[in-house]
Amino acid sequence: MRLLVTGGAGFIGTNFVHSTLSQHPEVAVTVLDALTYAGSRESLAPVADDIRLVEGDIADAAVVGSLVAESDAVVHFAAESHVDNALNDPEPFLHSNVVGTFTILEAVRRHGVRLHHVSTDEVYGDLPLDGAQRFTETTPYNPSSPYSSTKAASDMLVRAWTRSYGVAATISNCSNNYGPYQHVEKFIPRQITNVLTGRRPKLYGRGVNVRDWIHVDDHNAAVWRILADGQVGRTYLIGADSERSNITVLQDILRLMGRDADDFEHVTDRSGHDLRYAIDPTVLRDELGWRPQHTDFESGLRATIEWYKNNESWWAPLKDAVESRYEERGQ
Numbered sequence: 001m002r003l004l005v006t007g008g009a010g011f012i013g014t015n016f017v018h019s020t021l022s023q024h025p026e027v028a029v030t031v032l033d034a035l036t037y038a039g040s041r042e043s044l045a046p047v048a049d050d051i052r053l054v055e056g057d058i059a060d061a062a063v064v065g066s067l068v069a070e071s072d073a074v075v076h077f078a079a080e081s082h083v084d085n086a087l088n089d090p091e092p093f094l095h096s097n098v099v100g101t102f103t104i105l106e107a108v109r110r111h112g113v114r115l116h117h118v119s120t121d122e123v124y125g126d127l128p129l130d131g132a133q134r135f136t137e138t139t140p141y142n143p144s145s146p147y148s149s150t151k152a153a154s155d156m157l158v159r160a161w162t163r164s165y166g167v168a169a170t171i172s173n174c175s176n177n178y179g180p181y182q183h184v185e186k187f188i189p190r191q192i193t194n195v196l197t198g199r200r201p202k203l204y205g206r207g208v209n210v211r212d213w214i215h216v217d218d219h220n221a222a223v224w225r226i227l228a229d230g231q232v233g234r235t236y237l238i239g240a241d242s243e244r245s246n247i248t249v250l251q252d253i254l255r256l257m258g259r260d261a262d263d264f265e266h267v268t269d270r271s272g273h274d275l276r277y278a279i280d281p282t283v284l285r286d287e288l289g290w291r292p293q294h295t296d297f298e299s300g301l302r303a304t305i306e307w308y309k310n311n312e313s314w315w316a317p318l319k320d321a322v323e324s325r326y327e328e329r330g331q
Helices: 011-023 041-050 061-069 083-088 091-111 146-165 187-196 216-229 246-256 282-288 297-310 312-328
Strands: 002-006 028-033 051-055 073-076 114-120 169-174 202-204 210-212 235-238 243-245 265-267
Touching: 002 011, 011 028, 011 041, 011 216, 028 061, 041 051, 061 091, 073 091, 073 216, 083 091, 083 146, 091 114, 091 146, 114 146, 114 216, 146 169, 169 216, 187 202, 187 246, 187 297, 187 312, 202 246, 210 246, 216 235, 216 282, 235 282, 243 246, 246 297, 297 312
Parallel strands: 002 028, 002 073, 028 051, 073 114, 114 169, 169 235, 202 265
Antiparallel strands: 210 243
């Protein structure tokens, strides 16, 4: 298989490329990435000799078209994804998430190439903190932020191109990921690297917001199952039944790093902060037989902490600029 991975130098895409080369050595991988602040060559350095890396914009029809024409399948990770950045400047999110996905769709339509579109559970909005309800494939979309609204738009484009033009596409909506190579602006790596650099961790508001955490390797294993055996036109939800409040996750990090559980600062809450996400992955498990392997969250979190301890050269050049931006916003 000749596989094109968009956004393959970002967090989830990088891990997908690494695992693909390890577990599917017969696959020839091409990565298309704009290499903005969230994507880096360093993330792909360990596999640089085994892939083709093309620096380019997914909204560039000429670049995308030529790469899709050479491919048997596309896994579309590329997206602007940080909610805080979207609240500050939504325009890049429209460009990458909407125009970029349109450009990918037109290319796969033209060349008859299989597409898997990677999305987020944030398109569904949020759930009550005290309820048992979970998102399913039929949950109505109700996005809350410029980020989630542009991802919702991209999902709708994929569905429309599948129905109207017969594009062979599947969609997955996944819960919050954690693991190696995640940018230090994100919640878990931000807190880990705050401790490692002598800063106090930061918690939005009261920290009661709940997220359904999944290890990035489990997410990517699910993507492969869908790409290989998923039913064209279907949406699959990916989750690991691991709901935790932000304050609980932060206190787990502090405990595992030998710090007092109350050694953090409350900061200004995010505007429009979603309360709770929860995924029902029944369809994916029953239909495709996928199961998460990293079911012990504490073990996965401990391994993630160790990765950041051992890879300071990867994240240290990013840290000061990230914290400066947060400080400007009072966060």
